[in-house]
Amino acid sequence: MRTVVGHADLKTELKGLEAPIGFVPTMGFLHAGHISLVQRARQECRAVVVSIFVNPSQFGPKEDLAAYPRDLPRDLAMLKAAGTDLVWTPTPESMYPPGFQTWVTVEALTCGLEGEQRPGHFRGVATVVTKLFNAVAPQRAYFGQKDAQQAAVIRRMTRDLDLPIEIVICPTLRESDGLAMSSRNSYLSPAERTAASVLYRALSAARDAHTQGEHRAEVLRRIMQETLAGEPLAEPEYVSCADAESLQEVEQVSGKTLLSMAVRIGRTRLIDNINLD
Ligand code: AMP
Numbered sequence: 001m002r003t004v005v006g007h008a009d010l011k012t013e014l015k016g017l018e019a020p021i022g023f024v025p026t027m028g029f030l031h032a033g034h035i036s037l038v039q040r041a042r043q044e045c046r047a048v049v050v051s052i053f054v055n056p057s058q059f060g061p062k063e064d065l066a067a068y069p070r071d072l073p074r075d076l077a078m079l080k081a082a083g084t085d086l087v088w089t090p091t092p093e094s095m096y097p098p099g100f101q102t103w104v105t106v107e108a109l110t111c112g113l114e115g116e117q118r119p120g121h122f123r124g125v126a127t128v129v130t131k132l133f134n135a136v137a138p139q140r141a142y143f144g145q146k147d148a149q150q151a152a153v154i155r156r157m158t159r160d161l162d163l164p165i166e167i168v169i170c171p172t173l174r175e176s177d178g179l180a181m182s183s184r185n186s187y188l189s190p191a192e193r194t195a196a197s198v199l200y201r202a203l204s205a206a207r208d209a210h211t212q213g214e215h216r217a218e219v220l221r222r223i224m225q226e227t228l229a230g231e232p233l234a235e236p237e238y239v240s241c242a243d244a245e246s247l248q249e250v251e252q253v254s255g256k257t258l259l260s261m262a263v264r265i266g267r268t269r270l271i272d273n274i275n276l277d
Pocket of ligand 1: 025026027028032033034036037142143144145146147170171172173174180181182183
């Protein structure tokens with residue numbers, strides 16, 4: 001496994017890799033969810049490239065950029081064990097040099113949900129992913145369903161900008177109590193960690209009601225809210241029952257539907273979702 005920092009070294013190392021290249025962009029502090037994307041890329045591609053970059057432009061001024069967890073030696077050991085060929089760890093200065101002023105914005109898809117709670121977040125995501133794609137020029141790129149709106153935004157952007165990259169969305173990996181794996185779970189105290197399983201319980205309760213024939217979105221949202229209300233440490237930011245493509249809220253569940261939520265557990269903001277078919 002090779003590790004590079006600069007764009008020039010990246011270019012040199014990429015010349016030695018065979019296509020198709022599978023690319024996994026991450027912000028590091030890796031867990032089994034990230035590794036599942038690497039493994040999928042390993043199965044489907046001749047070479048696997050992973051980036052580790054905590055992208056400043058997708059964090060709001062009051063968000064956790066400075067506190068975001070980092071452990072590069074551990075990340076590199078995990079990536080090596082998973083069969084990664086090349087790791088790229090660009091610096092903020094190289095990605096956003098003085099004078100940088102060009103942004104990629106995806107419109108309607110970023111208005112609700114995370115986009116509403118985190119203004120500017122998806123502009124930062126779409127811009128950095130475009131830059132990472134341009135530098136690595138992969139044939140395939142792997143993203144997690146865990147960040148469902150991000151996945152939808154990247155897919156839309158790739159289509160709209162005619163990027164010749166296949167976007168592969170991989171299932172959410174969960175802890176044994178259902179909590180979606182996330183680098184931010186490391187912020188949770190033991191009591192908060194126990195409470196955090198309420199997100200998946202709320203999503204599961206709504207999914208079970210849907211399986212039993214409940215198609216009214218309002219009722220499914222209420223089931224999620226009531227489950228969350230049963231956990232004193234949970235402060236919901238939003239719960240949503242939306243069309244899985246457009247991410248617009250629906251009245252009735254018909255076709256592919258996304259149940260999603262953002263919940264604060266203490267000072268930690270967690271998101272999760274599941275698809276209803
Ligand atoms: P991040 O480092 O949080 O930016 O995540 C990098 C990639 O890993 C994104 O495509 C995420 O959606 C994906 N990811 C994060 N958590 C999980 C998980 N629990 N299961 C599957 N993929 C995940």
